[in-house]
Amino acid sequence: MSNAQVPFRAQLVRSTIDVSSSTSWLGDPGCGAVLIFCGNVRDKNRDQAVTKIEYQAYETMALAELNQVARSLIDRGAHRAIAIHRLGMLEVGETSVLLGISLPHRKDGFQLLEEGMEQIKKMVPIWKHEHYRDANPVWIDGS
Amino acid sequence: MSNAQVPFRAQLVRSTIDVSSSTSWLGDPGCGAVLIFCGNVRDKNRDQAVTKIEYQAYETMALAELNQVARSLIDRGAHRAIAIHRLGMLEVGETSVLLGISLPHRKDGFQLLEEGMEQIKKMVPIWKHEHYRDANPVWIDGS
Amino acid sequence: MKVEVLLFASLRDLAQSDRISVELAEDATVADLLVSISTQYPLLEDRVALSRVAVNDRFSCSEDPIPPGSELALIPPVSGG
Amino acid sequence: MKVEVLLFASLRDLAQSDRISVELAEDATVADLLVSISTQYPLLEDRVALSRVAVNDRFSCSEDPIPPGSELALIPPVSGG
Numbered sequence: 001m002s003n004a005q006v007p008f009r010a011q012l013v014r015s016t017i018d019v020s021s022s023t024s025w026l027g028d029p030g031c032g033a034v035l036i037f038c039g040n041v042r043d044k045n046r047d048q049a050v051t052k053i054e055y056q057a058y059e060t061m062a063l064a065e066l067n068q069v070a071r072s073l074i075d076r077g078a079h080r081a082i083a084i085h086r087l088g089m090l091e092v093g094e095t096s097v098l099l100g101i102s103l104p105h106r107k108d109g110f111q112l113l114e115e116g117m118e119q120i121k122k123m124v125p126i127w128k129h130e131h132y133r134d135a136n137p138v139w140i141d142g143s
Numbered sequence: 144m145s146n147a148q149v150p151f152r153a154q155l156v157r158s159t160i161d162v163s164s165s166t167s168w169l170g171d172p173g174c175g176a177v178l179i180f181c182g183n184v185r186d187k188n189r190d191q192a193v194t195k196i197e198y199q200a201y202e203t204m205a206l207a208e209l210n211q212v213a214r215s216l217i218d219r220g221a222h223r224a225i226a227i228h229r230l231g232m233l234e235v236g237e238t239s240v241l242l243g244i245s246l247p248h249r250k251d252g253f254q255l256l257e258e259g260m261e262q263i264k265k266m267v268p269i270w271k272h273e274h275y276r277d278a279n280p281v282w283i284d285g286s
Numbered sequence: 287m288k289v290e291v292l293l294f295a296s297l298r299d300l301a302q303s304d305r306i307s308v309e310l311a312e313d314a315t316v317a318d319l320l321v322s323i324s325t326q327y328p329l330l331e332d333r334v335a336l337s338r339v340a341v342n343d344r345f346s347c348s349e350d351p352i353p354p355g356s357e358l359a360l361i362p363p364v365s366g367g
Numbered sequence: 368m369k370v371e372v373l374l375f376a377s378l379r380d381l382a383q384s385d386r387i388s389v390e391l392a393e394d395a396t397v398a399d400l401l402v403s404i405s406t407q408y409p410l411l412e413d414r415v416a417l418s419r420v421a422v423n424d425r426f427s428c429s430e431d432p433i434p435p436g437s438e439l440a441l442i443p444p445v446s447g448g
Binding site for chain 2: 018019020023027028029030031032033034035036037038039040041042043044092093095102104106109110111113114117
């Protein structure tokens, strides 16, 4: 852990998520593997043409849960972990979530990254308000 | 496929691998998931302190094999794939290889990325010449 | 006692507010809170059935008590990421 | 016939050259090439045993023929990535 005291980081942001600064932060001389997942806004969902998506959060809890996801990745072998979620209105193609880890060897990284994303999808109180070309916006919250 | 005609790309480079330009290239309005693996030079291998690593390639074949890996990821569901390997002398912490894919949904992405890295590690004719703090450099080629 | 419950997403739109006020017995549990919301805000009932309750930024279980002064929130199935 | 074989990594250092010249029968296969390299360059023998042969930028099999004019390379276990 050379360039940060705490090996995990979580953020809620309202502007573009910068993948290269996350990649730099994940760098660690003891780590041969850096893995990054970006979730982007797709132009289609449930056969509807999506034009944009607004993300709303229960912010204090979302940040706590994102921190928890990042911390749990450290507990399971990552040397560094970063979880960032963007809020507000996003255009198609923009990144809504970034999850990144670094670890000594790549072997366990892929599954760890996947499990981290599953945790985010299940536990972090953030909701999409999808806007469509041909229909009224809909909250995606089990409705 | 909006911003490129060929959905896969392979490169051998001799300068810093830029993760953000790869991420941009991978962006596709139909893809909700972008996954990136970076292999970095570690400060240790086989209990030796590593100071730097030189990568040597059989260049024509390495490029052909990298292309083959990227193409096979498209065949197996990625909408875009990029494989970049750096050659020459790298310092600890620098990125030697980047493999990135984008696909509509994240579900199959993690395993696909892992399999792509396995292919690179097995098939692409590139070799490390590891330099150590306390010993002479060694070619890592089955010796 | 009277408690406030934070709302999000479709619940917020339905209630036309980011919070509701709910009357509860002093020793109410999380399960009692869900019943009380459905009774006092029938418009929300369908979605309450799908939702979890967070107490002070943490997911709770049905049998958990509701400590006075807690921050309470109704969490429908999340869709971030 | 006489063919050139490209060398890399430790093989290149051992041979002190990036290629070697090998005498082969006209109908030689990849397996024959490996035997001939070991015979004609005993210094490389140990590592040849671990190596594959690429013919025109592709990994070959032992029984493959060696078409005249092919680019040949000896590929020890790779370690890129």
